[in-house]
Amino acid sequence: MKRHALSTRLWHWLNLVFVVILFMSGLTISNAHPRLYWGDWGFAPEQAWLILPRFPDWMTIPGYYSLAVARDWHILAAWPFALLLLIMWVAMLANRHFRRDIATDRQEWQPSNIRRDAAAHLRLQFDHGPGKYNFFQKLAYGLVLGVILPMMIFSGIAISSGMEPSFGWLVEGLGGRQSARSLHFLFAFALLGFFIVHVLLVILSGPIRQMRDMLTGGGREEGPRDAT
Protein backbone atom coordinates (compact mmCIF):
# COMPACT_ATOMS: atom_id res chain seq x y z
CA MET A 1 0.00 0.00 0.00
CA LYS A 2 1.00 3.61 -0.48
CA ARG A 3 2.52 5.65 2.28
CA HIS A 4 -0.44 8.05 2.30
CA ALA A 5 -3.94 6.95 1.29
CA LEU A 6 -5.79 9.02 -1.29
CA SER A 7 -8.36 10.09 1.33
CA THR A 8 -5.55 11.30 3.61
CA ARG A 9 -3.90 13.30 0.83
CA LEU A 10 -7.12 14.89 -0.40
CA TRP A 11 -8.16 15.82 3.11
CA HIS A 12 -4.68 17.14 3.96
CA TRP A 13 -4.55 19.66 1.12
CA LEU A 14 -8.22 20.68 1.16
CA ASN A 15 -8.06 21.07 4.92
CA LEU A 16 -4.99 23.28 4.53
CA VAL A 17 -6.87 25.61 2.19
CA PHE A 18 -9.88 25.93 4.50
CA VAL A 19 -7.80 26.26 7.67
CA VAL A 20 -5.75 29.07 6.09
CA ILE A 21 -8.91 30.93 5.04
CA LEU A 22 -10.44 30.39 8.48
CA PHE A 23 -7.29 31.51 10.30
CA MET A 24 -6.74 34.62 8.20
CA SER A 25 -10.39 35.71 8.30
CA GLY A 26 -10.37 34.87 12.03
CA LEU A 27 -7.58 37.41 12.54
CA THR A 28 -9.83 40.09 11.02
CA ILE A 29 -12.59 39.05 13.43
CA SER A 30 -10.07 39.30 16.28
CA ASN A 31 -9.15 42.81 15.14
CA ALA A 32 -12.83 43.81 15.53
CA HIS A 33 -12.57 43.33 19.29
CA PRO A 34 -9.06 42.31 20.27
CA ARG A 35 -9.78 41.32 23.85
CA LEU A 36 -10.57 37.93 25.37
CA TYR A 37 -12.64 37.21 28.48
CA TRP A 38 -13.71 34.23 30.57
CA GLY A 39 -17.31 33.46 31.50
CA ASP A 40 -20.52 34.73 29.93
CA TRP A 41 -19.73 38.37 29.37
CA GLY A 42 -16.99 40.96 29.01
CA PHE A 43 -16.54 44.18 27.06
CA ALA A 44 -13.88 46.32 28.75
CA PRO A 45 -10.10 46.02 29.17
CA GLU A 46 -10.43 45.51 32.93
CA GLN A 47 -12.39 42.28 32.36
CA ALA A 48 -10.01 40.90 29.73
CA TRP A 49 -7.48 38.16 30.46
CA LEU A 50 -5.69 38.88 27.20
CA ILE A 51 -5.43 41.97 25.01
CA LEU A 52 -4.28 41.07 21.54
CA PRO A 53 -2.21 43.08 19.11
CA ARG A 54 -3.80 44.33 15.91
CA PHE A 55 -2.99 41.82 13.18
CA PRO A 56 -1.66 43.64 10.10
CA ASP A 57 -3.51 43.59 6.79
CA TRP A 58 -1.09 41.18 5.07
CA MET A 59 -2.14 38.50 7.58
CA THR A 60 -5.87 38.97 7.24
CA ILE A 61 -8.74 38.10 4.92
CA PRO A 62 -9.85 40.39 3.43
CA GLY A 63 -6.63 42.38 3.03
CA TYR A 64 -8.25 45.43 4.61
CA TYR A 65 -10.37 45.77 7.70
CA SER A 66 -13.91 44.55 7.07
CA LEU A 67 -15.58 42.51 9.78
CA ALA A 68 -18.60 41.89 7.54
CA VAL A 69 -16.54 40.38 4.70
CA ALA A 70 -14.36 38.39 7.12
CA ARG A 71 -17.46 36.85 8.69
CA ASP A 72 -18.74 35.81 5.27
CA TRP A 73 -15.42 34.08 4.50
CA HIS A 74 -15.31 32.49 7.93
CA ILE A 75 -18.82 31.03 7.67
CA LEU A 76 -18.25 29.93 4.08
CA ALA A 77 -15.05 28.01 4.91
CA ALA A 78 -16.32 26.62 8.22
CA TRP A 79 -18.82 24.32 6.54
CA PRO A 80 -16.44 22.36 4.29
CA PHE A 81 -13.78 22.40 7.03
CA ALA A 82 -16.12 20.72 9.54
CA LEU A 83 -17.68 18.28 7.07
CA LEU A 84 -14.26 17.25 5.71
CA LEU A 85 -12.99 16.48 9.21
CA LEU A 86 -16.01 14.27 9.77
CA ILE A 87 -15.37 12.47 6.47
CA MET A 88 -11.67 12.12 7.31
CA TRP A 89 -12.49 10.49 10.64
CA VAL A 90 -14.83 8.01 8.94
CA ALA A 91 -12.12 7.26 6.36
CA MET A 92 -9.38 6.94 9.00
CA LEU A 93 -11.42 4.47 11.01
CA ALA A 94 -12.54 2.55 7.93
CA ASN A 95 -9.10 2.18 6.32
CA ARG A 96 -7.47 1.56 9.71
CA HIS A 97 -5.12 4.57 9.27
CA PHE A 98 -6.02 5.67 12.78
CA ARG A 99 -5.53 2.34 14.53
CA ARG A 100 -2.47 1.33 12.55
CA ASP A 101 -0.57 4.62 12.31
CA ILE A 102 -1.80 7.08 14.91
CA ALA A 103 -3.14 5.22 17.96
CA THR A 104 -0.43 4.59 20.53
CA ASP A 105 -0.01 1.58 22.77
CA ARG A 106 0.93 1.52 26.43
CA GLN A 107 4.57 0.69 25.69
CA GLU A 108 5.06 3.86 23.66
CA TRP A 109 4.06 5.95 26.67
CA GLN A 110 6.88 4.53 28.82
CA PRO A 111 9.29 7.26 29.89
CA SER A 112 12.26 5.39 28.43
CA ASN A 113 10.61 5.30 25.01
CA ILE A 114 9.59 8.96 25.21
CA ARG A 115 13.16 9.90 26.19
CA ARG A 116 14.57 7.85 23.31
CA ASP A 117 12.17 9.48 20.88
CA ALA A 118 12.99 12.96 22.16
CA ALA A 119 16.72 12.28 21.87
CA ALA A 120 16.27 11.06 18.30
CA HIS A 121 14.30 14.22 17.45
CA LEU A 122 17.12 16.34 18.85
CA ARG A 123 19.52 14.53 16.51
CA LEU A 124 17.03 15.32 13.71
CA GLN A 125 16.26 11.62 13.20
CA PHE A 126 12.58 11.12 12.58
CA ASP A 127 12.14 7.70 10.96
CA HIS A 128 12.41 5.44 13.93
CA GLY A 129 10.22 3.35 16.17
CA PRO A 130 7.76 0.73 15.01
CA GLY A 131 5.14 1.76 12.46
CA LYS A 132 4.95 4.66 10.07
CA TYR A 133 5.15 7.44 12.63
CA ASN A 134 7.27 7.86 15.74
CA PHE A 135 5.74 8.58 19.15
CA PHE A 136 5.79 12.37 18.93
CA GLN A 137 4.32 12.28 15.44
CA LYS A 138 1.49 10.05 16.62
CA LEU A 139 0.92 12.33 19.57
CA ALA A 140 0.89 15.47 17.41
CA TYR A 141 -1.37 14.01 14.71
CA GLY A 142 -3.65 12.48 17.36
CA LEU A 143 -3.96 15.80 19.19
CA VAL A 144 -4.64 17.75 16.00
CA LEU A 145 -7.19 15.29 14.60
CA GLY A 146 -8.78 14.32 17.89
CA VAL A 147 -8.64 17.45 20.02
CA ILE A 148 -7.59 20.69 18.34
CA LEU A 149 -9.58 20.47 15.10
CA PRO A 150 -12.75 19.13 16.79
CA MET A 151 -12.44 21.80 19.48
CA MET A 152 -12.17 24.47 16.77
CA ILE A 153 -15.48 23.17 15.43
CA PHE A 154 -17.26 22.82 18.78
CA SER A 155 -16.12 26.18 20.14
CA GLY A 156 -16.97 27.65 16.74
CA ILE A 157 -20.49 26.23 16.78
CA ALA A 158 -20.94 27.60 20.31
CA ILE A 159 -20.29 31.17 19.18
CA SER A 160 -21.71 30.79 15.69
CA SER A 161 -24.78 32.76 14.67
CA GLY A 162 -28.08 31.38 15.86
CA MET A 163 -26.82 28.20 17.52
CA GLU A 164 -26.88 28.91 21.23
CA PRO A 165 -30.65 28.68 21.93
CA SER A 166 -30.67 25.15 20.51
CA PHE A 167 -27.15 24.13 21.56
CA GLY A 168 -27.03 25.87 24.93
CA TRP A 169 -25.39 22.82 26.57
CA LEU A 170 -22.40 23.31 24.30
CA VAL A 171 -21.93 26.94 25.35
CA GLU A 172 -22.42 26.03 29.00
CA GLY A 173 -20.05 23.09 28.71
CA LEU A 174 -17.35 25.43 27.41
CA GLY A 175 -17.92 27.84 30.30
CA GLY A 176 -20.06 30.54 28.66
CA ARG A 177 -19.95 32.48 25.42
CA GLN A 178 -16.85 34.52 26.17
CA SER A 179 -15.01 31.43 27.40
CA ALA A 180 -15.98 29.64 24.19
CA ARG A 181 -14.63 32.60 22.23
CA SER A 182 -11.37 32.50 24.21
CA LEU A 183 -11.04 28.73 23.65
CA HIS A 184 -11.73 29.19 19.93
CA PHE A 185 -8.83 31.62 19.82
CA LEU A 186 -6.49 29.45 21.95
CA PHE A 187 -7.10 26.33 19.86
CA ALA A 188 -6.57 28.37 16.68
CA PHE A 189 -3.13 29.36 17.95
CA ALA A 190 -2.41 25.79 19.10
CA LEU A 191 -3.14 24.82 15.50
CA LEU A 192 -0.79 27.55 14.26
CA GLY A 193 1.86 26.15 16.61
CA PHE A 194 1.37 22.69 15.12
CA PHE A 195 1.51 24.15 11.59
CA ILE A 196 4.85 25.86 12.25
CA VAL A 197 6.47 22.76 13.82
CA HIS A 198 4.97 20.53 11.10
CA VAL A 199 6.37 22.65 8.26
CA LEU A 200 9.73 22.97 10.04
CA LEU A 201 10.02 19.19 10.48
CA VAL A 202 9.02 18.57 6.86
CA ILE A 203 11.83 20.91 5.82
CA LEU A 204 14.31 19.17 8.15
CA SER A 205 13.33 15.62 7.17
CA GLY A 206 13.65 15.76 3.39
CA PRO A 207 11.10 18.22 2.10
CA ILE A 208 11.14 16.97 -1.49
CA ARG A 209 10.39 13.36 -0.52
CA GLN A 210 7.75 14.48 2.00
CA MET A 211 5.96 16.77 -0.45
CA ARG A 212 6.12 14.15 -3.21
CA ASP A 213 4.68 11.49 -0.90
CA MET A 214 1.86 13.76 0.26
CA LEU A 215 0.99 14.57 -3.37
CA THR A 216 1.44 11.19 -5.08
CA GLY A 217 1.00 8.91 -2.09
CA GLY A 218 4.60 7.77 -2.13
CA GLY A 219 6.04 4.34 -2.77
CA ARG A 220 4.79 1.02 -1.53
CA GLU A 221 5.88 0.15 1.95
CA GLU A 222 6.37 -3.24 3.45
CA GLY A 223 7.47 -2.85 7.03
CA PRO A 224 8.83 -0.10 9.20
CA ARG A 225 11.59 1.97 7.74
CA ASP A 226 15.09 1.85 9.12
CA ALA A 227 16.40 4.88 10.86
CA THR A 228 18.08 7.16 8.37
Added chain:
Amino acid sequence: MRRRNFIVAAGATVLAGCNKIAESGPGTRLLSAAERWHKAAHELLTDRKALAPEYPRSAISPFFRGNGTTDPQEPAYRRHAAEDFANWRLEVGGLVASPMSLSLDNLRRLPQRTQVTRHDCVEGWSAIGEWTGPQLSLLLEAAGLREEANYIVFRCADTLNGDVYYESVDRIDAFHPQTIVAHSLNGEPLPIRNGAPLRMRIERQLGYKHAKYLTAIEAVASLDEIGGGEGGYWEDRGYQWYAGI
Protein backbone atom coordinates in the same frame (compact mmCIF):
# COMPACT_ATOMS: atom_id res chain seq x y z
CA MET B 1 14.25 36.50 7.22
CA ARG B 2 13.82 34.29 4.17
CA ARG B 3 11.21 32.14 5.88
CA ARG B 4 9.34 35.22 7.00
CA ASN B 5 9.40 36.52 3.44
CA PHE B 6 8.05 33.22 2.26
CA ILE B 7 5.20 33.30 4.77
CA VAL B 8 4.40 36.90 3.85
CA ALA B 9 4.42 35.98 0.17
CA ALA B 10 2.23 32.93 0.78
CA GLY B 11 -0.14 35.01 2.90
CA ALA B 12 -0.26 37.68 0.22
CA THR B 13 -1.06 35.07 -2.42
CA VAL B 14 -3.98 33.63 -0.45
CA LEU B 15 -5.11 37.15 0.26
CA ALA B 16 -4.91 38.31 -3.33
CA GLY B 17 -6.76 35.16 -4.39
CA CYS B 18 -9.48 35.69 -1.81
CA ASN B 19 -9.86 39.36 -2.69
CA LYS B 20 -10.15 38.49 -6.38
CA ILE B 21 -12.75 35.83 -5.65
CA ALA B 22 -14.67 38.15 -3.33
CA GLU B 23 -14.75 40.94 -5.89
CA SER B 24 -15.83 38.76 -8.80
CA GLY B 25 -19.53 38.30 -9.55
CA PRO B 26 -19.62 34.57 -8.72
CA GLY B 27 -17.49 35.22 -5.62
CA THR B 28 -19.94 37.76 -4.25
CA ARG B 29 -22.80 35.38 -4.96
CA LEU B 30 -20.92 32.54 -3.25
CA LEU B 31 -20.34 34.62 -0.12
CA SER B 32 -23.97 35.65 0.11
CA ALA B 33 -25.04 32.08 -0.67
CA ALA B 34 -23.07 30.98 2.41
CA GLU B 35 -25.35 33.13 4.55
CA ARG B 36 -28.41 31.44 2.99
CA TRP B 37 -26.94 27.93 3.52
CA HIS B 38 -26.28 28.86 7.10
CA LYS B 39 -29.90 29.95 7.50
CA ALA B 40 -31.20 26.78 5.81
CA ALA B 41 -29.02 24.60 8.06
CA HIS B 42 -30.36 26.45 11.09
CA GLU B 43 -33.90 25.75 10.04
CA LEU B 44 -32.96 22.08 9.75
CA LEU B 45 -30.89 21.78 12.93
CA THR B 46 -32.36 24.33 15.28
CA ASP B 47 -35.68 25.70 16.44
CA ARG B 48 -35.96 29.39 15.61
CA LYS B 49 -38.52 29.74 18.38
CA ALA B 50 -36.11 28.42 21.02
CA LEU B 51 -35.34 30.92 23.76
CA ALA B 52 -32.05 32.72 24.19
CA PRO B 53 -30.48 31.97 27.60
CA GLU B 54 -31.78 33.99 30.53
CA TYR B 55 -29.73 34.67 33.64
CA PRO B 56 -30.35 35.38 37.31
CA ARG B 57 -30.21 39.04 38.36
CA SER B 58 -26.88 38.32 40.07
CA ALA B 59 -25.31 37.82 36.63
CA ILE B 60 -26.06 41.39 35.47
CA SER B 61 -22.95 43.26 34.26
CA PRO B 62 -22.03 46.23 36.48
CA PHE B 63 -22.21 48.55 33.48
CA PHE B 64 -23.95 48.11 30.14
CA ARG B 65 -21.73 49.25 27.34
CA GLY B 66 -23.22 51.47 24.64
CA ASN B 67 -22.07 51.13 21.04
CA GLY B 68 -22.85 52.74 17.68
CA THR B 69 -24.78 55.92 18.40
CA THR B 70 -24.55 56.65 22.14
CA ASP B 71 -25.70 60.28 22.21
CA PRO B 72 -27.87 61.35 19.25
CA GLN B 73 -27.38 64.99 18.29
CA GLU B 74 -30.47 65.38 16.08
CA PRO B 75 -32.38 68.52 17.24
CA ALA B 76 -35.72 66.67 17.47
CA TYR B 77 -34.12 64.03 19.69
CA ARG B 78 -32.40 66.67 21.85
CA ARG B 79 -35.78 68.35 22.42
CA HIS B 80 -37.34 65.07 23.53
CA ALA B 81 -34.38 64.36 25.79
CA ALA B 82 -34.75 67.83 27.37
CA GLU B 83 -38.41 67.00 28.10
CA ASP B 84 -37.37 63.67 29.62
CA PHE B 85 -39.14 61.99 26.67
CA ALA B 86 -42.58 62.93 28.04
CA ASN B 87 -43.94 63.49 24.50
CA TRP B 88 -42.21 60.59 22.74
CA ARG B 89 -44.51 58.59 20.45
CA LEU B 90 -44.12 55.16 18.95
CA GLU B 91 -45.95 54.74 15.66
CA VAL B 92 -47.09 51.26 14.62
CA GLY B 93 -48.01 51.28 10.95
CA GLY B 94 -47.48 49.92 7.46
CA LEU B 95 -49.33 46.74 6.56
CA VAL B 96 -51.61 46.72 9.59
CA ALA B 97 -55.40 46.99 9.87
CA SER B 98 -55.34 49.82 12.40
CA PRO B 99 -52.20 51.97 12.77
CA MET B 100 -51.46 53.11 16.30
CA SER B 101 -49.55 55.91 17.96
CA LEU B 102 -48.47 55.03 21.48
CA SER B 103 -47.06 57.08 24.33
CA LEU B 104 -44.51 55.70 26.77
CA ASP B 105 -47.31 55.51 29.31
CA ASN B 106 -49.42 53.41 26.93
CA LEU B 107 -46.52 50.99 26.55
CA ARG B 108 -45.85 50.80 30.29
CA ARG B 109 -49.50 49.94 30.97
CA LEU B 110 -49.47 46.90 28.68
CA PRO B 111 -48.54 43.46 30.08
CA GLN B 112 -44.76 43.53 30.57
CA ARG B 113 -41.99 41.01 30.09
CA THR B 114 -38.80 41.32 32.13
CA GLN B 115 -35.80 39.28 31.02
CA VAL B 116 -32.16 39.11 32.05
CA THR B 117 -30.33 38.35 28.84
CA ARG B 118 -26.90 38.57 27.27
CA HIS B 119 -26.28 41.11 24.54
CA ASP B 120 -23.75 39.91 21.97
CA CYS B 121 -22.16 42.45 19.68
CA VAL B 122 -21.04 41.30 16.24
CA GLU B 123 -17.60 42.60 17.22
CA GLY B 124 -17.33 39.91 19.88
CA TRP B 125 -18.10 41.45 23.27
CA SER B 126 -21.02 40.59 25.55
CA ALA B 127 -22.90 42.28 28.39
CA ILE B 128 -25.78 41.06 30.55
CA GLY B 129 -28.73 43.28 31.46
CA GLU B 130 -32.32 43.15 32.62
CA TRP B 131 -34.79 44.52 30.10
CA THR B 132 -38.48 45.32 30.57
CA GLY B 133 -41.21 46.13 28.08
CA PRO B 134 -44.24 44.76 26.23
CA GLN B 135 -43.74 41.97 23.71
CA LEU B 136 -43.69 43.13 20.11
CA SER B 137 -46.24 40.41 19.27
CA LEU B 138 -48.74 42.21 21.50
CA LEU B 139 -48.42 45.43 19.50
CA LEU B 140 -48.57 43.65 16.15
CA GLU B 141 -51.68 41.72 17.15
CA ALA B 142 -53.36 44.87 18.52
CA ALA B 143 -52.65 46.70 15.26
CA GLY B 144 -53.87 43.75 13.19
CA LEU B 145 -50.78 42.70 11.25
CA ARG B 146 -51.77 41.84 7.70
CA GLU B 147 -51.03 38.52 6.00
CA GLU B 148 -48.74 40.02 3.36
CA ALA B 149 -46.44 41.67 5.93
CA ASN B 150 -43.26 39.58 5.70
CA TYR B 151 -40.98 41.90 7.62
CA ILE B 152 -41.12 44.32 10.51
CA VAL B 153 -38.98 47.44 10.06
CA PHE B 154 -37.75 49.47 13.05
CA ARG B 155 -37.31 53.22 12.51
CA CYS B 156 -34.89 55.14 14.70
CA ALA B 157 -34.30 58.77 15.70
CA ASP B 158 -30.52 58.62 15.29
CA THR B 159 -28.24 58.92 12.31
CA LEU B 160 -24.87 57.22 12.03
CA ASN B 161 -22.30 58.57 9.57
CA GLY B 162 -25.05 60.66 7.96
CA ASP B 163 -27.57 57.84 7.42
CA VAL B 164 -30.70 57.19 9.45
CA TYR B 165 -30.42 53.99 11.47
CA TYR B 166 -33.02 51.31 10.81
CA GLU B 167 -33.36 47.57 11.19
CA SER B 168 -35.71 44.75 10.26
CA VAL B 169 -36.65 41.19 11.22
CA ASP B 170 -38.86 38.49 9.78
CA ARG B 171 -42.14 37.35 11.33
CA ILE B 172 -40.48 34.54 13.30
CA ASP B 173 -38.20 36.94 15.17
CA ALA B 174 -40.98 39.54 15.45
CA PHE B 175 -43.28 37.08 17.24
CA HIS B 176 -40.51 35.48 19.31
CA PRO B 177 -41.56 35.67 23.00
CA GLN B 178 -38.28 37.41 23.94
CA THR B 179 -38.72 40.16 21.35
CA ILE B 180 -39.83 43.17 23.38
CA VAL B 181 -40.00 46.95 23.06
CA ALA B 182 -37.84 47.78 26.07
CA HIS B 183 -38.24 50.98 28.07
CA SER B 184 -36.17 49.90 31.08
CA LEU B 185 -32.70 48.56 31.73
CA ASN B 186 -31.97 47.04 35.16
CA GLY B 187 -35.21 48.52 36.55
CA GLU B 188 -34.46 52.12 35.45
CA PRO B 189 -35.62 54.03 32.36
CA LEU B 190 -33.18 53.35 29.49
CA PRO B 191 -30.08 55.56 29.58
CA ILE B 192 -29.48 57.58 26.40
CA ARG B 193 -26.36 55.49 25.79
CA ASN B 194 -28.51 52.35 25.53
CA GLY B 195 -31.33 53.79 23.39
CA ALA B 196 -33.63 56.00 25.51
CA PRO B 197 -36.55 56.06 25.64
CA LEU B 198 -37.30 52.88 23.65
CA ARG B 199 -35.22 50.20 22.01
CA MET B 200 -35.89 46.80 20.54
CA ARG B 201 -34.68 43.68 22.32
CA ILE B 202 -34.57 40.80 19.86
CA GLU B 203 -32.71 38.35 22.02
CA ARG B 204 -32.09 35.80 19.28
CA GLN B 205 -30.20 38.41 17.29
CA LEU B 206 -26.83 40.16 17.40
CA GLY B 207 -26.57 43.65 18.89
CA TYR B 208 -26.96 45.67 15.70
CA LYS B 209 -30.52 44.30 15.24
CA HIS B 210 -31.63 45.82 18.57
CA ALA B 211 -32.62 49.22 17.14
CA LYS B 212 -32.27 52.06 19.64
CA TYR B 213 -34.12 55.44 19.86
CA LEU B 214 -37.15 53.68 18.40
CA THR B 215 -39.74 55.96 16.73
CA ALA B 216 -41.78 53.61 14.56
CA ILE B 217 -42.56 49.99 13.84
CA GLU B 218 -43.55 49.42 10.23
CA ALA B 219 -44.88 46.23 8.68
CA VAL B 220 -43.77 45.72 5.06
CA ALA B 221 -43.94 43.07 2.36
CA SER B 222 -40.43 43.66 1.02
CA LEU B 223 -37.23 45.36 2.20
CA ASP B 224 -36.11 46.34 -1.30
CA GLU B 225 -37.32 49.94 -1.23
CA ILE B 226 -36.13 50.73 2.29
CA GLY B 227 -32.75 52.35 2.95
CA GLY B 228 -30.12 50.57 0.88
CA GLY B 229 -32.49 47.64 0.35
CA GLU B 230 -30.60 45.14 2.54
CA GLY B 231 -32.82 45.44 5.60
CA GLY B 232 -30.74 47.55 7.97
CA TYR B 233 -28.08 50.17 8.47
CA TRP B 234 -25.29 47.61 8.92
CA GLU B 235 -26.76 45.18 6.41
CA ASP B 236 -26.50 47.98 3.82
CA ARG B 237 -22.79 47.99 4.72
CA GLY B 238 -22.32 44.27 4.09
CA TYR B 239 -23.27 42.70 7.42
CA GLN B 240 -25.52 39.64 7.48
CA TRP B 241 -29.25 40.34 7.70
CA TYR B 242 -29.70 36.90 9.22
CA ALA B 243 -27.18 36.33 11.98
CA GLY B 244 -28.19 36.01 15.57
CA ILE B 245 -26.91 34.14 18.58
